[in-house]
Amino acid sequence: MLKIEGIAAFVAVAEAGSISEAARRLRLSKSVVSERLAEMEKTLGATLLHRTTRKLTLTEDGAAFLERASRIVHDVREAAADLARRRGTLAGPLRIAAPVTFGRMHLGPALYPFLADHPEIELTLDLDDRRVDASSDGYDAIIRHGLIADSRLVAWKLARSRRLLVASPDYLSRHGRPASLSDLENHRGIFYTNRGVADWRFQGPDGAVVIRGRLAFGVNNGDVIHDAAVAGLGLALLPVFIAGPAIGEGRLVEIDVGYWPEPEFIFMAHPEGRNPSAKLRAIADHLKKIFGDPPYWERGS
Structure with missing residues (x-):
């Protein structure tokens, strides 16, 4: 008889790509997850995962079983949640x-x-x-x-x-304050690398405008972009939810170039x-x- 705990362990391992990560997500020990997998494979009489020292991959049987197994786990969780909903x-x-x-x-x-x-x-x-x-x-x-x-x-x-183009007072005192889109081409920018490109996107009366900036610093985290802008490394396009406090305290200054950043x-x-x-x-x-x-x-x- 298949146990739901074993099916859930298999689905977690298949999604995570490792027993260690699956155990973390399930909040179980690695040994417990491994035991549940082994017991399920024994019950099914099939090998569901290829195990090597470097990674886990699904076997043909495992790939075939995963779609229904995922649905079973989801349905059981939702059934339990539905009962809880009935209890308010x-x-x-x-x-x-x-x-x-x-x-x-x-x-x-x-x-x-x-x-x-x-x-x-x-x-x-x-x-x-x-x-x-x-x-x-x-x-x-x-x-x-x-x-x-x-x-x-x-x-x-x-x-x-809403996003704002900002810079520190120190940066603006050293490099001048841009007043138009063409001015931006002469300024250094701090860019969010998860977007993949070093550019500023604005909206104007005639539609979208893209300005390619000079990369001063690229990073994949909003906190660090904020801190780099406060430190005077360049201009940054930041959401108000990040830049707002620093603008209020005078550590960052909003820059108006006659166009507004694309809404998000x-x-x-x-x-x-x-x-x-x-x-x-x-x-x-x-x-x-x-x-x-x-x-x-x-x-x-």
């Missing part, structure tokens, strides 16, 4: 990925009261600035700032996000074809309410 509670595991800076500054503080009100939800929040794959990395949802380019995701808008949004997105759970919808609704429209970090800015 939200319960069960939930795994979400989000950017580091937004997670630290705004997402975490917004989630704490929700989790206190729903103690049976088991939320794992992974803060990571890389563009994770929501489906293959085993996330119920991802939260991102910008645009969702992956067509396999269904996105819910949580809040709008804070999104929650879940894999297409996967029915979002009630607890995921509840978290999204809570975040929309907490962030507000306009979001609280932009009021008065």
Whole structure:
């Protein structure tokens, strides 16, 4: 008889690519995950994973079994969550990925009261600035700032996000204050490398305009971009939720070049074809309410 614990262990290992990572996600020891896999393979009479010292890969049988196994695990979790809903509670595991800076500054503080009100939800929040794959990395949802380019995701808008071109007073005193788009070509820029290009994108009366900047510093984290701008390394295009406090304190200055940066949004997105759970919808609704429209970090800015 197959056990749901063994199926869940197999799905976690297949999604994580390693027993160690699967054990971390399941909050179990590696030995327990290995034992559950071995017991399930023995029951099925099939090898589901090729094991080497460097990686795990699915066998042909494993690949065939994974689709239904994933559905079984999802359905069992949702059945348990449905029972909890009938009792008037939200319960069960939930795994979400989000950017580091937004997670630290705004997402975490917004989630704490929700989790206190729903103690049976088991939320794992992974803060990571890389563009994770929501489906293959085993996330119920991802939260991102910008645009969702992956067509396999269904996105819910949580809040709008206004960006500003900023620099430190020290940088502007040394290099001058740009007043037009053409002036930007003579300035050094600090760029978010996860976007893949060193450019500034603006909107004007005639549509979008792209200005290629001179790279002073590239990094994949919003906190470090903020700090580099405050340190006077160059111009940076930062969302108000990051730059707002430094502008208020005078450590950064907003720069007006006659055009406005392209608008962006804070999104929650879940894999297409996967029915979002009630607890995921509840978290999204809570975040929309907490962030507000306009979001609280932009009021008065």
